[in-house]
Amino acid sequence: MTAFIALFCLYATAQDLQPVREFVWTDLGFIRGQTDGVVDQFLGVPYAAPPIGDLRWKAPADAPRWTGVLDATKFGSPCVQAGPAIGGQAIVGSEDCLYLNVYRPAAARPRDLLPVLMFIHGGSNQKGAGSDYDPSQMVAKTGIIVVTINYRLNVFGFLAHPSLDAEAGEPSSGNFGLLDQQAAMRWVRANILGFGGNPLNVTLDGESAGGIDICANLVSPQAAGLFNRAILESMYCPNATHDEALQVSAPVTTALGCADLACMRAAAAADIFNAAGNLSGEPGGGNGFNASPNYGSSVLPMDPSRALSAGQWNWSSILIGSNHDEAAFWIAPALLAAKVKFPVSEQAYQAIVETQFGSFAPNVLSEYSIADYPSPFMRYADISTDDSPLGCSETPLSQSFAALTQTFRYEFNDPNAPTAGANVGLPSTLSLGADHGSELQYLFKMTQLPGPQTGAQKQLSDQMMLYWANFARTGNPNGEGLPGWPRYDAANHQILSLRPDGSRILDTFDTDHHCAFWATAPPSRGSGITDY
Numbered sequence: 001m002t003a004f005i006a007l008f009c010l011y012a013t014a015q016d017l018q019p020v021r022e023f024v025w026t027d028l029g030f031i032r033g034q035t036d037g038v039v040d041q042f043l044g045v046p047y048a049a050p051p052i053g054d055l056r057w058k059a060p061a062d063a064p065r066w067t068g069v070l071d072a073t074k075f076g077s078p079c080v081q082a083g084p085a086i087g088g089q090a091i092v093g094s095e096d097c098l099y100l101n102v103y104r105p106a107a108a109r110p111r112d113l114l115p116v117l118m119f120i121h122g123g124s125n126q127k128g129a130g131s132d133y134d135p136s137q138m139v140a141k142t143g144i145i146v147v148t149i150n151y152r153l154n155v156f157g158f159l160a161h162p163s164l165d166a167e168a169g170e171p172s173s174g175n176f177g178l179l180d181q182q183a184a185m186r187w188v189r190a191n192i193l194g195f196g197g198n199p200l201n202v203t204l205d206g207e208s209a210g211g212i213d214i215c216a217n218l219v220s221p222q223a224a225g226l227f228n229r230a231i232l233e234s235m236y237c238p239n240a241t242h243d244e245a246l247q248v249s250a251p252v253t254t255a256l257g258c259a260d261l262a263c264m265r266a267a268a269a270a271d272i273f274n275a276a277g278n279l280s281g282e283p284g285g286g287n288g289f290n291a292s293p294n295y296g297s298s299v300l301p302m303d304p305s306r307a308l309s310a311g312q313w314n315w316s317s318i319l320i321g322s323n324h325d326e327a328a329f330w331i332a333p334a335l336l337a338a339k340v341k342f343p344v345s346e347q348a349y350q351a352i353v354e355t356q357f358g359s360f361a362p363n364v365l366s367e368y369s370i371a372d373y374p375s376p377f378m379r380y381a382d383i384s385t386d387d388s389p390l391g392c393s394e395t396p397l398s399q400s401f402a403a404l405t406q407t408f409r410y411e412f413n414d415p416n417a418p419t420a421g422a423n424v425g426l427p428s429t430l431s432l433g434a435d436h437g438s439e440l441q442y443l444f445k446m447t448q449l450p451g452p453q454t455g456a457q458k459q460l461s462d463q464m465m466l467y468w469a470n471f472a473r474t475g476n477p478n479g480e481g482l483p484g485w486p487r488y489d490a491a492n493h494q495i496l497s498l499r500p501d502g503s504r505i506l507d508t509f510d511t512d513h514h515c516a517f518w519a520t521a522p523p524s525r526g527s528g529i530t531d532y
Helices: 002-011 136-142 154-158 162-168 176-195 209-219 242-256 261-266 269-277 283-288 304-309 328-337 346-367 376-386 394-402 438-442 455-474
Strands: 024-026 029-032 039-046 069-071 099-105 114-120 145-149 197-207 229-233 317-323 407-412 495-498 504-506
Touching: 024 176, 039 136, 099 136, 099 176, 114 176, 114 209, 114 455, 136 145, 136 455, 145 176, 154 176, 154 242, 154 269, 162 261, 176 197, 176 209, 197 209, 197 455, 209 229, 209 304, 229 455, 242 261, 242 269, 304 394, 317 394, 317 455, 328 376, 346 376, 394 407, 407 438, 438 455, 455 495
Parallel strands: 029 069, 114 145, 114 197, 197 229, 229 317, 317 407, 407 495
Antiparallel strands: 024 029, 039 099, 099 145, 495 504
């Protein structure tokens, strides 16, 4: 470990990337990556055949072998998705997108058997790519291998259709993105030894939709034996039935005017993408197309939560957590779209709460005191966080894992986490707190977020990279020089609060998030955001 920390100290002085001297053998042929002398990168490595033509909406097929040496110095295309919110093309990416990226310490050799962390990106299963996350600093600092992946998204990864079920011989359609992830896991199992990794010591790490998909993989028989541990960031377990997936998907093929698979597979990708987008008036499907794994087949036999309760799962150690101000991430752009003026006024805040909660609104307004929040916006953000699947619901989910296996739980809580809100039109002065996804910039260099800025934030980043890597190495995040992180179990509901002013043990999560109050709330609640 000391050697890797020394390499990390030198990382900032690394020079231009050069070709890796030695080729790496995979089961499809030799590849050659690039290195800065500290971290080797192997980018754009195919792990499955391009899912185009007759392979559209099928389980991933084996990638073809190549002759010669594959140049692995450029990322593969992201999967088809909506372009940037401001500027750029409406649709970006390609259906030919099933590529992964391997990052390893430059000194790694096959005999090293380094732990492997495979990161599955979030983005509502609608957008994102492995290339958005650069783990080079984590690799340099901790000496593990990190793999990032692409997988089919939105209507291309999660469309369900009776004809696709008939072709597969079971009601499994709508899980193509999940099957892509499992194909990437099989690639890691077959090939990571050649990069210096241990194929029998693999940890899945997923955030948001990536974490939701990992919950599905935890109970999928087809993922059995492909990983040993799971890190679940800001997620819940999917619960869509196959019938629900069919119902969501049916308008897409109707909009395409297709009566059979031949027509569906011959349609242009842009036409398919826009057909899904038109369901809600949003490019890429928005809320009109629910891109989520569904259960009722050999891919996912039963509701993941029920499977976990029944102990029918792929045994893994678990690290799970969420962010203190999750909902600020999605309510800020919703307020902007509704033409709510920033800073949000007290009058607008009360009107939003009254519209959303109706007769229960006085209870909500009374529960969340003005004195406890710096602004009406952050007060509404915390209401929305606590009353979401990423708030109080995290406790029973964590308890269900703790009843099954060794579990560690965290809450990320940097109230001044850097934000990229200005990139989507939000005021540059608007603080989103520790909002959804903001912890990722403390683990990876990202294209969407600026990363830690202060010395305290950078120290927290160092701690988090070590915690994640220690867990990937042994199933326990604790290590020398790190604040102690107790196991979360039925007798001990202690959580590690990850903070730039000093990470500490927290045993008041349910109190902080008003969970007893939300247990009394009526079940039907909508959005209160409209024009104010």
